[in-house]
Amino acid sequence: MSNMNQAMVEKYRNDFLKEVKANVEEGDWVQMCMQCGVCSGSCPFGPYWDHPPQELFMMIRAGKREEVLSSNSMWMCTSCYNCIARCPRELPITHIMHGLAHYADRLGLAPKEQPTRKFANRFWDNLVKKGRVNELKLGVSLYFMNGFIEGIKTAMAAAPLGMGMMKAKRLSPMEYFGGHGVKDSKGLDAILKKARQIEDEKIAKYNS
Ligand code: SF4
Numbered sequence: 001m002s003n004m005n006q007a008m009v010e011k012y013r014n015d016f017l018k019e020v021k022a023n024v025e026e027g028d029w030v031q032m033c034m035q036c037g038v039c040s041g042s043c044p045f046g047p048y049w050d051h052p053p054q055e056l057f058m059m060i061r062a063g064k065r066e067e068v069l070s071s072n073s074m075w076m077c078t079s080c081y082n083c084i085a086r087c088p089r090e091l092p093i094t095h096i097m098h099g100l101a102h103y104a105d106r107l108g109l110a111p112k113e114q115p116t117r118k119f120a121n122r123f124w125d126n127l128v129k130k131g132r133v134n135e136l137k138l139g140v141s142l143y144f145m146n147g148f149i150e151g152i153k154t155a156m157a158a159a160p161l162g163m164g165m166m167k168a169k170r171l172s173p174m175e176y177f178g179g180h181g182v183k184d185s186k187g188l189d190a191i192l193k194k195a196r197q198i199e200d201e202k203i204a205k206y207n208s
């Protein structure tokens, strides 16, 4: 068990709803769910998931911490916003789904091989370095995210496409050694710092 997960188990004991309200983006909305099932019925993928949104919210209130945080389901949300548009209680369901996925990942409970988790972490790490995505570095890291052999095979299969992009001046190999960033890197740092501060204040509010 990761240190953070252990600390949260001890901190919230049997109150998983309180833990979600304090630590998950828009998590304080979960208590407003009236279990009508409209979100799950509207979700184009819900029938194929282990736990569609309405079920996840019920499980949170029932204290099923491990089952919720290790679920694959919230990682498969495509942000189509069907559920939000139809929820009679106006819950920000999409944001809660992503918030749950992010929190599970921070605790080390998300499924390790979940492809969206792998992509999301690589995308974020790439983005925050300079405030702009370095597509070449991101692409290469995705090729190799499932191992060296698969990476080589994928890179070779994509080589003609890459050559074509270079010819058309849509891709420069030199991007790999630097790449563009935002002009105001200090401003970017300030935004990220402020976002962390807002999160910390929210956690402190629920724990006071
Ligand atoms: S549509 Fe809204 S109120 Fe109904 S189950 Fe889904 S989240 Fe709950």
Ligand code: SF4
Residues within 6 Å of the ligand: 039, 042, 043, 044, 045, 046, 053, 076, 077, 078, 079, 080, 081, 082, 083, 084, 093, 094, 097
């Ligand atoms: S936003 Fe996500 S949870 Fe909501 S309907 Fe679309 S895929 Fe389903």
